[in-house]
Amino acid sequence: MGGRTGTLLPLLLLFMQYLVIPLTANDDFNGLLSLQDELKNTPNWKASADPCDNWEGIRCTNSRVTSLILTSMNLMGKLSSEISQLSELQTLDLSYNKNITGQLPSSIGNLTNLINLNLIGCSFSGSIPDTIGNLQQLITLSLNNNSFSGRIPTSIGRLSNLYWLDLAENQLDGPLPVSDGNTPGLDMLVKAKHFHLEKNKFSGKIPSELFSSNMVLIHLLLSSNFLTGNIPETLGSVTHLEVIRFDRNSLSGPVPSNLNDLVNVNELYLSNNMLTGPIPDLTGMNNLHYVDMSNNSFDEFDFPPWISSLESLTTLMMENTHCQGEVPVNLFSLTNLQTVVLRNNRLNGTLDIGTTYSNQLQLIDLQNNSIESFTTRAKGYDKKLILVENPLCENKVESYCMVPQSKNTSTFSTLPNNCEPVNCNLDQDSSPNCKCAYPYKGTLFFRAPSFSDLGNPSYYIDIQGSLMKFAQSHKLPVDSVSISNLFKDSSENLEMSIQVFPSGQDRFNRTGISNIGFVLSNQTFKPPDKFGPFYFKAMPYGPFSEEYIESKKQSSIGVIIGAAIGGTVLLLLLLLAGFYAFHQKRRAERASDQLHPFARWDPNNGSGGVPQLKGARCFSFEELKKYTNKFSEENSIGSGGYGKVYLGTLPTGQLIAIKRAQKESMQGGLEFKTEIELLSRVHHKNLVSLVGFCFDQGEQMLVYEYVPNGSLKDNLSGKSGFRLDWMRRLKIALGAARGLAYLHELANPPIIHRDIKSTNILLDEHLNAKVSDFGLSKPMGEGEKGHVSTQVKGTMGYMDPEYYMTQQLTEKSDVYSFGVVMLELITARMPIERGKYIVRVVQTAIDRTKDLYNLQEILDPTISLQTSLKGLEKFVDLAMRCVEELGGNRPAMGDVVKEIENVMHMVGLNPNAESASTSASYEDVSKGNSGHPYNNEDFKYSGSFPTSKTDHQ
Ligand SMILES: *[C@@H]1O[C@H](CO)[C@@H](O)[C@H](O)[C@H]1NC(C)=O
Ligand SMILES: *[C@@H]1O[C@H](CO)[C@@H](O)[C@H](O)[C@H]1NC(C)=O
Numbered sequence: 001m002g003g004r005t006g007t008l009l010p011l012l013l014l015f016m017q018y019l020v021i022p023l024t025a026n027d028d029f030n031g032l033l034s035l036q037d038e039l040k041n042t043p044n045w046k047a048s049a050d051p052c053d054n055w056e057g058i059r060c061t062n063s064r065v066t067s068l069i070l071t072s073m074n075l076m077g078k079l080s081s082e083i084s085q086l087s088e089l090q091t092l093d094l095s096y097n098k099n100i101t102g103q104l105p106s107s108i109g110n111l112t113n114l115i116n117l118n119l120i121g122c123s124f125s126g127s128i129p130d131t132i133g134n135l136q137q138l139i140t141l142s143l144n145n146n147s148f149s150g151r152i153p154t155s156i157g158r159l160s161n162l163y164w165l166d167l168a169e170n171q172l173d174g175p176l177p178v179s180d181g182n183t184p185g186l187d188m189l190v191k192a193k194h195f196h197l198e199k200n201k202f203s204g205k206i207p208s209e210l211f212s213s214n215m216v217l218i219h220l221l222l223s224s225n226f227l228t229g230n231i232p233e234t235l236g237s238v239t240h241l242e243v244i245r246f247d248r249n250s251l252s253g254p255v256p257s258n259l260n261d262l263v264n265v266n267e268l269y270l271s272n273n274m275l276t277g278p279i280p281d282l283t284g285m286n287n288l289h290y291v292d293m294s295n296n297s298f299d300e301f302d303f304p305p306w307i308s309s310l311e312s313l314t315t316l317m318m319e320n321t322h323c324q325g326e327v328p329v330n331l332f333s334l335t336n337l338q339t340v341v342l343r344n345n346r347l348n349g350t351l352d353i354g355t356t357y358s359n360q361l362q363l364i365d366l367q368n369n370s371i372e373s374f375t376t377r378a379k380g381y382d383k384k385l386i387l388v389e390n391p392l393c394e395n396k397v398e399s400y401c402m403v404p405q406s407k408n409t410s411t412f413s414t415l416p417n418n419c420e421p422v423n424c425n426l427d428q429d430s431s432p433n434c435k436c437a438y439p440y441k442g443t444l445f446f447r448a449p450s451f452s453d454l455g456n457p458s459y460y461i462d463i464q465g466s467l468m469k470f471a472q473s474h475k476l477p478v479d480s481v482s483i484s485n486l487f488k489d490s491s492e493n494l495e496m497s498i499q500v501f502p503s504g505q506d507r508f509n510r511t512g513i514s515n516i517g518f519v520l521s522n523q524t525f526k527p528p529d530k531f532g533p534f535y536f537k538a539m540p541y542g543p544f545s546e547e548y549i550e551s552k553k554q555s556s557i558g559v560i561i562g563a564a565i566g567g568t569v570l571l572l573l574l575l576l577a578g579f580y581a582f583h584q585k586r587r588a589e590r591a592s593d594q595l596h597p598f599a600r601w602d603p604n605n606g607s608g609g610v611p612q613l614k615g616a617r618c619f620s621f622e623e624l625k626k627y628t629n630k631f632s633e634e635n636s637i638g639s640g641g642y643g644k645v646y647l648g649t650l651p652t653g654q655l656i657a658i659k660r661a662q663k664e665s666m667q668g669g670l671e672f673k674t675e676i677e678l679l680s681r682v683h684h685k686n687l688v689s690l691v692g693f694c695f696d697q698g699e700q701m702l703v704y705e706y707v708p709n710g711s712l713k714d715n716l717s718g719k720s721g722f723r724l725d726w727m728r729r730l731k732i733a734l735g736a737a738r739g740l741a742y743l744h745e746l747a748n749p750p751i752i753h754r755d756i757k758s759t760n761i762l763l764d765e766h767l768n769a770k771v772s773d774f775g776l777s778k779p780m781g782e783g784e785k786g787h788v789s790t791q792v793k794g795t796m797g798y799m800d801p802e803y804y805m806t807q808q809l810t811e812k813s814d815v816y817s818f819g820v821v822m823l824e825l826i827t828a829r830m831p832i833e834r835g836k837y838i839v840r841v842v843q844t845a846i847d848r849t850k851d852l853y854n855l856q857e858i859l860d861p862t863i864s865l866q867t868s869l870k871g872l873e874k875f876v877d878l879a880m881r882c883v884e885e886l887g888g889n890r891p892a893m894g895d896v897v898k899e900i901e902n903v904m905h906m907v908g909l910n911p912n913a914e915s916a917s918t919s920a921s922y923e924d925v926s927k928g929n930s931g932h933p934y935n936n937e938d939f940k941y942s943g944s945f946p947t948s949k950t951d952h953q
């Protein structure tokens with residue numbers, strides 16, 4: 001007997017496990033297994049028979065599964081209709097699994113206990129099943145960012161407990177359903193506070209029956225649809241409303257006057273419609289922060305005086321609205337005012353911003369109006385002012401008469417918390433606490449922030465702080481959060497990349513990711529009020545297991561082995577192809593268009609790539625068009641004599657800066673080819689690297705890596721929100737000097753930059769210097785008037801006087817300009833400021849017998865308040881040698897590098913500290929093409945995840 005129990009006991013126990021589970025719970029078990037059958041990458045549940053026994057992603061109440069949360073798990077496949085077996089389910093969240101496809105099964109309607117249904121950012125298609133109306137307990141329904149099509153099922157009107165309805169960014173069409181006797185409609189959702197329906201294909205009128213005074217709606221987002229007709233008067237009865245977005249539709253007719261009753265509205269967007277009649281009077285909207293009425297067909301009107309009484313106003317957007325008359329001076333004294341955009345109107349008279357203008361004011365854009373004069377009664381408005389295309393700008397060269405160089409963006413990104421940045425392996429990233437880990441990455445989209453000044457870092461420090469505080473109070477396993485890459489996208493959403501770093505380990509487990517994904521998908525996290533409604537889009541998270549890491553390693557080994565084997569086969573193929581090509585080539589050459597030296601080069605033909613182009617990719621015009629949102633205005637981040645610079649996003653998510661030559665500044669095809677050949681050979685960590693080019697459809701474009709933290713100039717002027725201390729300035733000087741020395745001494749042929757200045761030295765995510773725009777200055781020919789004048793204007797103050805007199809260009813001209821930049825680094829003054837030339841100012845003030853050479857007065861206060869400015873005198877000596885009258889008396893760049901390194905040793909800094917892992921990029925191209933680390937196949941960006949926009953000029 002004893003022996004038999006020995007073998008039976010485990011069996012019995014296993015059996016008992018099933019026995020103790022109530023029969024209904026077996027449905028849970030089966031439901032989950034069916035789910036697992038149709039979805040790849042679910043957790044490994046089969047280990048135990050009871051789903052309530054710590055299955056990942058699952059929570060139970062009374063031995064029944066009540067919550068299933070699998071966010072960002074790379075789930076792949078379809079949602080099984082057997083999901084309906086989980087009959088006690090209250091929360092179902094499969095958000096951020098882009099590879100869940102197919103329909104939402106209609107059996108979802110059997111889950112009548114559901115409270116939260118979140119399927120954000122998957123790839124569901126087909127229609128939303130009518131059975132959704134059976135989910136009477138539902139509080140949140142978030143189906144946004146999928147591919148749902150068809151109409152909103154009218155049954156949604158039966159979800160009488162619904163608080164949150166988000167169907168945004170789908171392909172839904174038809175009218176917005178409202179109830180009529182028999183069929184329910186959206187108007188019945190009187191507990192709902194959120195209707196987020198933007199970016200679909202809804203059409204027809206906004207039904208007047210949709211709104212009533214019973215509603216408690218606070219966020220009504222209908223932008224980017226095909227809605228027509230009038231704004232219904234009934235809207236005025238929904239007095240709880242705080243955010244209204246009707247922009248980017250085809251609404252017409254006059255705006256109902258009772259809109260003014262909506263006294264709680266903070267953000268109102270009526271822009272890009274066809275509204276007519278008088279401009280709405282919003283006198284009553286005392287809480288209005290952000291108003292956009294641009295691009296409508298209102299009757300001609302004089303600038304409304306009541307606007308100046310909107311005490312909370314931060315942002316007034318009234319572009320192209322038939323507005324005329326004078327802009328009243330008291331507008332600018334609204335204390336919170338940040339942005340005033342009144343382009344393309346008929347404003348006239350004198351622009352006067354008065355003596356007490358808002359100290360938050362960042363932008364006044366009055367391009368293309370009829371303004372005749374401009375007075376600043378108060379000195380010192382130095383923020384952006386745009387008056388180009390007004391009578392007062394005729395024949396003027398003031399900066400406010402120029403086409404603006406950059407968009408309203410932020411260069412903010414989280415910096416290390418007092419720790420030395422680390423270089424991480426594989427696909428890990430460095431956390432703000434300088435630990436290497438696999439962060440959970442994604443983007444927060446703020447749909448209607450109440451502010452427009454993206455340059456104020458306090459906003460982001462706020463949100464970062466609130467994310468951290470939230471994570472701590474909810475006991476989420478989070479070490480730190482970094483944010484970066486902030487900008488307004490083409491739908492006026494504020495986008496912000498976040499990285500959430502795990503605490504304790506270097507990666508999250510599934511439970512950790514589910515918990516974080518859910519607080520963001522279910523809106524449990526509430527950002528500070530001024531950010532308004534948001535949604536989150538996560539990137540898939542992979543590193544749950546060692547297998548993932550191993551697979552990463554193996555795939556790279558695989559590529560190497562594959563390449564080696566493939567190489568032999570390729571060689572044979574190439575030989576064969578060679579014979580064929582030889583015959584074809586002659587024919588092609590004859591036929592080839594002489595203007596297009598790449599016409600016969602097919603970049604997709606991997607074997608026959610043009611060998612001279614190291615590391616640079618050839619992009620088609622269509623590709624770049626796609627990556628820049630059709631070269632939209634929103635993506636334009638700068639312009640200059642040569643044309644415009646656009647920000648683009650590669651499919652990998654990486655950002656690029658694209659220089660697009662305008663017709664007048666295009667070169668011959670051969671010259672262009674020579675140039676990209678030259679640029680593509682230049683690789684150095686202190687030079688902005690060329691990613692590729694486009695020579696297609698008559699366009700010439702250069703594609704560069706995007707450098708996130710703006711120019712040295714922006715950083716010195718404090719525009720970016722960083723304080724550069726003396727040590728950091730030394731590192732920047734050293735980086736820029738190394739980049740230049742490489743161009744002069746190691747590049748083959750040597751390259752003279754010709755346009756060294758603080759706006760051409762960009763700072764990467766660790767504030768290391770990268771020199772940009774090298775090799776781009778061209779001899780300026782006749783008939784390039786615009787080009788010449790901007791060039792001269794841009795480089796005055798940096799220009800080598802010897803070169804200016806003799807027209808003889810040498811490397812020493814760059815050395816001169818670099819000397820000026822060094823002086824800028826210590827004084828934070830522009831080279832020519834208030835008529836004074838920085839070189840003269842320092843020469844006059846210098847007294848080598850005194851401490852700090854007696855330069856305290858002219859040093860940048862940011863560093864002069866620092867306790868130790870060790871090495872400053874040596875640095876000044878070096879700068880003064882660089883700006884010697886005669887080139888022959890100036891040091892070579894290589895010597896400049898050595899001397900800055902010496903200064904750093906004096907200060908106790910190791911000049912090679914951060915370059916250890918990347919020193920390989922300091923390479924000698926003169927050794928020829930073989931063995932170059934980059935080629936078309938495995939080209940990688942040298943920068944890590946780019947963070948934000950900047951001026952690329
Ligand atoms: C998963 O989705 C991504 C992006 O939508 C796609 O590129 C990828 O091919 C998909 N993977 C599979 C296995 O379908
Ligand atoms: C699901 O609900 C439908 C009615 O909506 C019903 O006919 C069906 O039997 C239910 N299925 C399950 C598995 O409960």
Ligand SMILES: *[C@@H]1O[C@H](CO)[C@@H](O)[C@H](O)[C@H]1NC(C)=O
Pocket residue numbers: 324325326348349350
């Ligand atoms: C400005 O325009 C208004 C309306 O068109 C006109 O009445 C007024 O005289 C103009 N003022 C000036 C200074 O031109």
Ligand SMILES: *[C@@H]1O[C@H](CO)[C@@H](O)[C@H](O)[C@H]1NC(C)=O
Pocket residue numbers: 477504509510511512
């Ligand atoms: C997941 O991670 C958390 C904290 O990081 C830990 O407490 C928990 O035990 C882990 N769960 C599993 C199943 O490993």
Ligand SMILES: *[C@@H]1O[C@H](CO)[C@@H](O)[C@H](O)[C@H]1NC(C)=O
Pocket residue numbers: 091116139140163164522523524
């Ligand atoms: C999810 O969100 C809804 C609506 O805000 C809320 O009632 C519910 O408590 C949240 N669920 C959890 C588990 O936090």
